[in-house]
Amino acid sequence: MMLLFMVPLGLVFTIGVGLYPAFVMRLFTEDPALIAEGVKYLQFACVSYFSLTLNLAISTMLRCTEQVKIPMITSGIAAGMNAVLNYIFIFGLFGLPAMGVAGAGLATAISSLINPILMMAISFAKKNIVIAPFKQVFAIKGFFKPFWSRALPVLLNEFFWSVSILVVNMVLGRMGTDNYAALTVERTIENLVFVFFVGLCNACNILVGKSIGAGNIEQGKLYSRRFMVLTPIIGILAGLLIIALRYPLIGLFDLSETAKHTARVLLVIFAIDAAVRYIPYVEVVGIFRAGGDTRMGLIVDVICHYVFITPAVILAGLVWKLPFITTYVIMLAVDDISKLIITIPYYRTMRWIKPITQPEPVDREEAMIEIGGDPIL
Structure with a gap:
């Protein structure tokens, strides 16, 4: 249920920010230099809005079923990868061009996808209760009303x-x-x-x-x-x-x-x-x-x-x-x-x-x- 409603919302934000990054930046500052740098960052980082909603939905399901170690481990891996990728892309290591602020956005986009992918991979490998049969994902009869009354x-x-x-x-x-x-x-x-x-x-x-x-x-x-x-x-x-x-x-x-x-x-x-x-x-x-x-x-x-x-x-x-x-x-x-x-x-x-x-x-x-x-x- 969480995935059905959160993932589309994340996609809306990703598409909106990706299409209009300058408009988003103007909401927070009138400085042209800051707007220009922010646009470079958001053009890549906007992908993270989709992956973060996916990550939040999966990690919440795991924590609610007492499987707290999985999101803890995957979050640590993703954070470490984010730090490494930031260093590589911002300063242009290993033959890559120095991307500056845009590199930080790219690193954020990539590392934000790692967390949900790792959580799903572990869940599939262990066949835990988060991995339900596909037909059960849409089996919301009798659940929709109580879910929405709380959600x-x-x-x-x-x-x-x-x-x-x-x-x-x-x-x-x-x-x-x-x-x-x-x-x-x-x-x-x-x-x-x-x-x-x-x-x-x-x-x-x-x-x-x-x-x-x-x-x-x-x-x-x-x-x-x-x-x-x-x-x-x-x-x-x-x-x-x-x-x-x-x-x-x-x-x-x-x-x-x-x-x-x-x-x-x-x-x-x-x-x-x-x-x-x-x-x-x-x-x-x-x-x-x-x-x-x-x-x-x-x-x-x-x-x-x-x-x-x-x-x-x-x-x-x-x-x-x-x-x-x-x-x-x-x-x-x-x-x-x-x-x-x-x-x-x-x-x-x-x-x-x-x-x-x-x-x-x-x-x-x-x-x-x-x-x-x-x-x-």
């Missing part, structure tokens, strides 16, 4: 969130080339932290969702409380590490001195904020959705992003013409405060526990044998 709020949630982020980036992108370059570097480093929390959130989703789905509500509550405590602790540790390493990390990038200074300030602000920044994310994606409540995330993001965050950034950056760093602080503060005020009280009510299955004992080994497979890794 549609998530899809709308991600769509409205993405549009809000797009608008925010458009505003920030018009506040100076050096400022936006600094923000891009800060977010690159921030994403290293975010990826860790994505993994933490996936683990939370599996543990809480499996417990509640099996009818063990109290165990699901216990797991959720542990992740609520663990999240800010990890955020504090990550923040301290970023503050300690901010100079060497920023030194890895080719920036003007002004942009480097701005990037270091942004990193310190993010590091201080990291203690609370990911609590709403883990609540909505890791706990509420695992408990069967997919609507609360939609409500939270629509209210917070469209009533508070996006208007605050527009006012600060475009109307009041506040300094870039001040606008960044306002963005984070409004984001955190608005979401925490809503999500923490809701979490404590436990109304997010809405089981969607009746607990039935299932022998996983027998389920594997029935389709001619073996336990995976």
